[in-house]
Every structure is written in structure tokens, then in C-alpha cells.
Amino acid sequence: MPLAQALFDGHDSWLDHTLALGEQPCGDMSVTMTDGGQLHRQDTGLLCYHPAYGSPETPALILSAGIHGNETAPIELLNALVDSIVTGRIRPAIPLLLILGNPPAMVAAERFMDHNLNRLFCGAWQDYPDCHETRRAAQLEGACRSFREQHKGPFRHYDLHTAIRPSRREKFALYPFLEGRQVPETELAFLTEAGIGTLLLQHGHGTTFSSFSSEQLDAESFTLELGKVHPFGHNDLSRIADLEAALTRLIRNEPAPVTTGTQPPDIFVVVHEILNTGDHFRFHIPDEEANFTEYPPGTLIWEDDITEYRVGPEPEAIIFPNPRVPVGHRVGLMVRRRSG
Ligand SMILES: O=C(O)CCC(=O)N[C@@H](CCC(=O)O)C(=O)O
Numbered sequence: 001m002p003l004a005q006a007l008f009d010g011h012d013s014w015l016d017h018t019l020a021l022g023e024q025p026c027g028d029m030s031v032t033m034t035d036g037g038q039l040h041r042q043d044t045g046l047l048c049y050h051p052a053y054g055s056p057e058t059p060a061l062i063l064s065a066g067i068h069g070n071e072t073a074p075i076e077l078l079n080a081l082v083d084s085i086v087t088g089r090i091r092p093a094i095p096l097l098l099i100l101g102n103p104p105a106m107v108a109a110e111r112f113m114d115h116n117l118n119r120l121f122c123g124a125w126q127d128y129p130d131c132h133e134t135r136r137a138a139q140l141e142g143a144c145r146s147f148r149e150q151h152k153g154p155f156r157h158y159d160l161h162t163a164i165r166p167s168r169r170e171k172f173a174l175y176p177f178l179e180g181r182q183v184p185e186t187e188l189a190f191l192t193e194a195g196i197g198t199l200l201l202q203h204g205h206g207t208t209f210s211s212f213s214s215e216q217l218d219a220e221s222f223t224l225e226l227g228k229v230h231p232f233g234h235n236d237l238s239r240i241a242d243l244e245a246a247l248t249r250l251i252r253n254e255p256a257p258v259t260t261g262t263q264p265p266d267i268f269v270v271v272h273e274i275l276n277t278g279d280h281f282r283f284h285i286p287d288e289e290a291n292f293t294e295y296p297p298g299t300l301i302w303e304d305d306i307t308e309y310r311v312g313p314e315p316e317a318i319i320f321p322n323p324r325v326p327v328g329h330r331v332g333l334m335v336r337r338r339s340g
């Protein structure tokens with residue numbers, strides 16, 4: 001039986017297997033690749049790879065997609081990488097943890113079922129009533145922690161997403177906030193290689209998956225926004241071919257290309273985080289507004305009965321405008337290009 005079918009219980013791909021199971025767990029199993037590497041199915045949507053040889057300096061990589069179930073382009077990209085590994089087109093030279101985050105939400109083509117999974121990390125899942133997403137956040141934290149314990153060398157995590165709105169900057173990365181941490185030059189070069197020309201530096205502690213791996217696993221972590229949400233089968237994966245090539249290079253542990261003369265990503269900082277303040281919250285950004293739409297000084301962005309927010313002395317742009325979130329959650333971010 002072909003390796004993929006053995007590992008995925010007769011399904012042709014990891015994605016088909018994950019969608020067939022949804023919320024159901026699956027048994028743990030391992031297969032040995034022809035080069036001696038071990039591919040280990042830990043549970044539904046959870047795979048890990050250990051190469052036959054390695055040293056303490058060998059970097060390790062976590063790749064996740066589908067933390068939001070309807071963000072299908074990154075899911076299809078990760079599935080294609082797994083297919084290449086299983087069929088021997090890519091022979092990984094580094095340990096990998098590969099995650100399809102929210103299988104039942106993927107089946108339902110929804111962002112999430114009960115709670116936004118990407119707000120439940122760093123232990124925040126303990127503050128919510130038990131549901132599929134709280135259990136999944138706990139499981140993913142545990143899987144990442146034990147992977148980290150086995151691999152003490154350089155450690156990266158890329159959490160792949162797509163955005164609800166179109167964007168004036170199609171692909172962008174978010175770097176979780178950690179006091180005193182600066183983005184290494186190697187990571188800036190990786191973003192350029194991957195065709196991601198914009199980087200937003202987060203401004204405070206978060207409870208996203210990338211915040212968790214950054215803060216608690218000492219990973220170089222990024223949330224990567226790779227375009228707009230579309231249903232399965234309606235993505236133009238050629239738009240993220242540079243990322244696929246850059247990830248393939250990392251997985252093979254090949255040296256980075258020489259980047260002399262290439263443009264580093266444009267860096268943005270958060271000026272203001274818009275939170276839903278409750279019943280009297282009024283948001284003045286139209287529903288269909290694209291990410292990175294800029295507003296002139298003085299523009300009223302939101303208000304309630306007590307306070308309001310207007311753009312400061314320099315123009316500011318909006319990212320992730322979405323007023324349909326629970327009270328206390330993020331409605332959007334106001335950002336500005338970093339000077340210097
Ligand atoms: O388009 C939107 O409104 C949301 C897209 C999305 O899911 N973005 C992530 C960003 C995570 C981060 O801040 O690192 C999210 O909201 O979870």
C-alpha cells in the first residue's frame with residue numbers, strides 16, 4: 001500500500017483524512033521513510049517528522065494552518081508540502097511538527113465552532129467553558145511543548161492564515177510582542193524570500209498561537225497572512241509559490257539564497273488596538289474596507305458613550321476590521337509605517 005494511504009487510513013491525502021475525521025481523534029501511528037526518517041501521525045491533523053540524523057544545532061520547525069477553519073489556502077499549501085514529504089519529493093533534513101489546527105471548523109467551512117481558537121493560547125483556554133476549541137488549544141500547546149523538549153536548537157514557528165478582507169498589501173507577517181526581542185536579519189531575509197513584503201510588529205502580550213510559541217517556547221514565530229479567504233478549491237496557490245519554495249528550502253535545511261540588494265519588508269507598528277467595548281460601541285469603518293486602507297489625521301474610527309478614537313497627527317491604516325467579535329475582543333488594529 002502506498003505510504004500516504006497507510007498513514008492516512010486509505011485516504012489519498014492528509015487533508016482528506018483530516019476532513020473525514022473532523023472532531024474525531026485517530027490512533028497514533030508511525031511510518032519509516034526510505035531514508036530512515038520517521039513520520040508520526042500523533043492525532044487528527046497532527047503530524048511530526050524526525051529525520052534519521054541530526055545534531056543539537058539542527059533547527060526545528062512548526063508549521064500550522066487551519067487554526068481558522070475557513071482559511072483554506074494555507075491548509076492546501078501545508079497539505080501539498082506533506083504530500084511532497086510522503087511521496088519523497090521533499091526529504092526533510094530537520095524535525096517538523098505539522099498542524100491542521102481546527103478540523104471540525106475546516107469541515108464546517110467556518111472560522112471556528114464555539115470560540116476563536118487563535119485567542120485561546122498561552123493558557124487562555126482555561127478561562128473559557130469546555131468546548132472543542134479549548135480542548136484543541138490545550139492539546140496543541142502540549143504537542144508543541146513536547147516537540148520543543150526534544151529539540152533544543154534554533155526553533156521556528158510559522159502560523160499560516162488568510163484574511164477576511166482584501167488587503168492593499170496582499171501578504172504580511174505579524175511578529176508577536178516580546179519585551180526586548182528584535183526580528184533577526186535571517187527572519188527578515190526569509191520573509192523577503194517568501195514574497196512577504198510587509199511586517200507588523202505587535203504591541204503587547206497576545207493569546208494567539210504565534211504568541212504562545214514565541215513567549216513560551218522561545219521560537220522565532222510569525223503569523224503569516226497570505227491573501228484573502230476563499231473556499232477549498234478556489235485558491236490560486238501560485239500567489240504563495242514563493243512561500244512554498246522558501247519553506248521547502250528550510251525543510252531541506254539548505255542555505256538561504258544570497259539577498260544582497262533585495263528590499264527588506266516594510267515595517268509597521270501598532271498605534272491603537274480597537275476593542276469591542278460593549279452595547280454602545282459604534283465602529284465607523286465600512287464593512288468592505290481593505291486591510292491597510294489609510295485614514296487622514298482626525299478621522300473618527302470608533303466611539304461609545306464615554307470615549308472615541310480619532311486618527312492622530314499622522315495618517316494611520318486599519319488592519320483586520322471586524323466589529324462582529326465578543327465584548328473585549330479585538331475589532332481591528334490602527335497601524336503606521338515605522339519611521340527609520
Ligand atoms: O481578517 C481578519 O480579520 C482576521 C485574520 C486573522 O485570522 N488574523 C489573525 C492574526 C493573528 C495575530 O495577531 O498574530 C487572527 O486574528 O487571529
Ligand SMILES: [Zn+2]
Nearest residue numbers: 068071161162
Ligand atoms: Zn486566521
